[in-house]
Amino acid sequence: MAAMQFRTRAIHAGQESDAATGAIVPPIHVASTFAQPGAGEWARYDYSRSGNPTRKALETTLASLEAGTAALAFASGMAATHCVTMLFGHGDHILAGADIYGGTYRLLHKIVNRSGIEASLAPSSDLAALAAAFQPNTRLLWIESPGNPLMSVTDIAACAELAHQRGALLAVDNTLASPVLTRPLELGADIVMHSATKYIGGHSDVLGGALVVQDQALYDKLYFVQNATGAVMGPFDAFLCSRGLKTIALRVREQSRTAHELAQFLAGHQRVQRVLYPGLPEHPGHEIAQRQMQGGFGAMLSFEVKGDYAAAKRVVESTKLFQLAVSLGAVESLIEQPASMSHASYDRQDRLANGISDGLIRVSVGLEAVEDLRDDLEQALGVAGG
């Protein structure tokens, strides 16, 4: 299906009708084990940790949408990220962008370090700083674009060149952009990671993760780790993710359009200090984002309110339509304060040094009408100011 458009592949790649019954939607295969033709002879599937048809259907769709050749689906995004780190060992160094998911920061600094793997952060939107942060033992560069929660934009193609010149792999957490807007493998990345919990599922009702690659040898190594450690996605969750993918292009484009309008509204609001959204011309990464993101600048935005921790806390606790919750990427709009919620696992000093201030508010824009979302922000900012 390589020649077909993204939207068509999102519906059909890997999702063929059931050969046995003609069912348009492939069945959910719940079996944990599969009957074999003979002792020591193996059929396509043998045991569900090693492979499951429902999981494979999702992996096939994802590989197609991310311009990869193969994908692996995990129980969560963190399980997918952890699998990548298990490619490395004692004495290796992982360099990560500074503007990354709080859970990735925690994994690198509090779990992966136990295996003697070093990790450090550098601002990935500053290529000179990033280049200077490479060490002789750096084996992996890990980035996100847009970053989280500051919406920093990282030049993925430039990072691929930088990593490859130094003998390292480039992995991109593509959760925020989704394959609709950015396909890192096309830009030279080696591994794409997703929290499928977000735009892939899209409806706040499933946890999942994924890795997508082009290189067969790299796939084999990752598959070995996944099968040996076991954090695979279950068949019911794989079904929900496959269903979510069918509408991902429509959802992400529309949610991005609404986010763009809300960013413009907030940028003109007297109680707002600054707005971080790659679609605004004043955003420092706007030009790269224009090149790297197609059809929108994403449905996530952050802003700082005038005042401090307490002022931001009042705003996030005053919205009525935006629900106070971490996570992102679903049809429901969410609002949160990174300092006390999504990025609370950072050491406070590291958090402030990385620009995640106490007054920062992060918003995940859903599929509600833009007028209703704008009115809700207006009323919450009014409460905070009064």
Ligand SMILES: *Cc1c(COP(=O)(O)O)cnc(C)c1O
């Ligand atoms: C949520 C998220 C993760 C972690 O994924 P889980 O599914 O929660 O384990 C990683 N990266 C980003 C950018 C995320 O938003």
